[in-house]
Amino acid sequence: MNAPQALSDYAHLVQTDRIHGSIYTDPAIFEQEMARIFHRAWLCLGHEAEIPQPGDFRATTLGRQPVLMVRGDDGQVRVFMNRCRHRGMTLCEDETGNEKFLRCWYHGWVYRNTGELEDVPLANAYGAQFRREDFGLTPVPRMESYRGFVFASLAPTGQSLLEHLGLARRYLDIFLDASPTGEIDVTAGVHRTRYRGNWKFVGMDGYHPHYTHRSVMDSWKRRPGGNMANLHHGDPFSDESGNLTRDAGNGHVLLDMFPSRLAHVDEYLGGIRKRPGGEDYIAAMQEAHGPQRARELLAWAGDPHVGIYPNLQLIGIQIRIIRPLAVDDTEVLMFPALLKDVPPSINEMRLRQHESFYGPAGAGAPDDAEIFERNQQGLGATVEPWVYLARGLERERQDTDGSIIGMPGDETTQRGQLREWKRMMSEA
Structure with missing residues (x-):
């Protein structure tokens, strides 16, 4: 495909199966993102x-x-x-x-x-x-x-917050309702990371863990029942896991790992019961939500792994805020959210899980920042400027709630985010 005649033709920059690399590298496009997205959106x-x-x-x-x-x-x-x-x-x-x-x-x-x-x-x-x-x-x-x-x-006018959140409201509820009272404590502090790359790299990508985080994936397989492996049994990113990528509309997307977690919820609950106060936590969840809903929420483990467009993600126990600083400079703030009205051992477990992957000593998150910087550098090669995002396109389908779903490694999430980018950038 030929490059667009004018980079201000934002609709042409996002095709069904590919995008023009300039949306990650052009300072003029970044300026328009700030005006049309970050100074208008919720x-x-x-x-x-x-x-x-x-x-x-x-x-x-x-x-x-x-x-x-x-x-x-x-x-x-x-x-x-x-x-x-x-x-x-x-x-x-x-x-x-x-x-x-x-x-x-x-x-x-x-x-x-x-x-x-x-x-x-x-x-x-x-x-x-x-x-x-x-x-x-x-x-x-x-x-x-x-x-x-x-x-x-x-923006003084526009759609309401509830209209903007749409189907994604459910996943904010899942994050909060890991507490039997639906309350969280966000006073534990903040992890910060800053990388020399574009803000749109921070997405929901189920394709990269087998490669970028290979050592972490191998450790989950070797240590059943240990730390993050408590949540991720086997390979949660394989097509055989039953897990999904999901486009919930309005740019909101998630890696939906609920199917595999529900399949292994009894093993997970077994680990919870071994912790001091674990039985009390399970009982409190059942009393607050009823047995079936409590089982579902415990399977989620408070981790919807969702991106709320354009700047919020709820991953693991963290509230993640994305701050674009320049076309090639991004800051990410990660606030660990503790659960209120639960035994201390439950929050201790959640914090240890957070620390094991995220933060400067984590086993996984520093890999992402490094990859994002290499991605930014590679996009400087513009002889062929198009980025291919067709993985899983032919097997996407619509779920009963209207969301679009694909397999765990499909680029359904990237396409969903970029459709919303295209819509917002094309509005005068």
């Missing part, structure tokens, strides 16, 4: 459990714009632009903290953690027309929450 800022106490805040970004997620003294979580209404200074330089009042260190303007302007030094110099109530912190144009997950958008 972006996840995190979970309310990161800021559990009145006055807690987290400074983060919405696309490129600095924002504050803060719990006010009234207990309500709000999202404000991290900018003083006077000269535009950022109010919070620290990423996290607890403040009753937010002070601008440039000229001393002070705001309550609920957003109202509290004090202006020498305010009489502004004249009688100056009204404090007109200069509170600026809220983001739109903010909505789903079970504590905080989403915001810089």
